[in-house]
Amino acid sequence: MKEIEEQRLIELSKFEREYNQKGYEYIAGIDEAGRGPLAGPVVAAAVILPKGCLIEGVNDSKKISEKKREKLYDDIIERAIAWGVGIKDNNIIDEINILEATRLAMHEAVCNLKTNPDFIFIDAEKKVDTNGIPYLPIIKGDALSISIAAASIIAKVTRDRMMREYDKVYPEYGFEKHKGYGTKAHIEAIKEYGLTPIHRRSFTKNFV
Secondary structure (H helix, E strand, C coil): CCHHHHHHHHHHCHHHHHHHHCCCCCEEEEEEECCCCCECCEEEEEEECCCCCCCCCCCCHHHCCHHHHHHHHHHHHHHCCEEEEEEECHHHHHHHCHHHHHHHHHHHHHHCCCCCCCEEEEECCCCCCCCCCCEEEECCHHHCCHHHHHHHHHHHHHHHHHHHHHHHHCHHHCHHHHCCCCCHHHHHHHHHHCCCCCECCCCCHHHC
């Protein structure tokens, strides 16, 4: 690992080191992908990395190419103590709103961890049911915590893979390219072909 990259990862692990020193051994990071799209689910992930674990390339998923995220996904799963995913589809999002659906997905991700964390870092979100486990919301946490950054990659890759599968079912909408986000091409496809069963009705009222 190059020295500059190692120093970046050490800086990215400062919250983990601080809380390890406070006596917390199993620290989970939580993040989500898919709050903003017009179609598809919101996906949350929780990741517990070993103490002092530095995985080369881990960063906020939005700063990493799709090809690199796919590789890092495998690296994270291989080295993580535990990881879990929570998924809430467009129907749940329409029923209870995206914020509450995101919180439910985060709760589900925690429940799906095979090892219980003793502390949790969450990207920004302040009100999440963590089964009583203490947690700290960190604004822009995916750029400040290696655990949250790892979770952001797991969540993003999981959701992107789902949207690529939906693209095979609804090829005229271009889900493989835009992953359900409101691009010009996506909005034009909605106007031409209407809504699919995976579109969020509460997000697409102005386009149909």
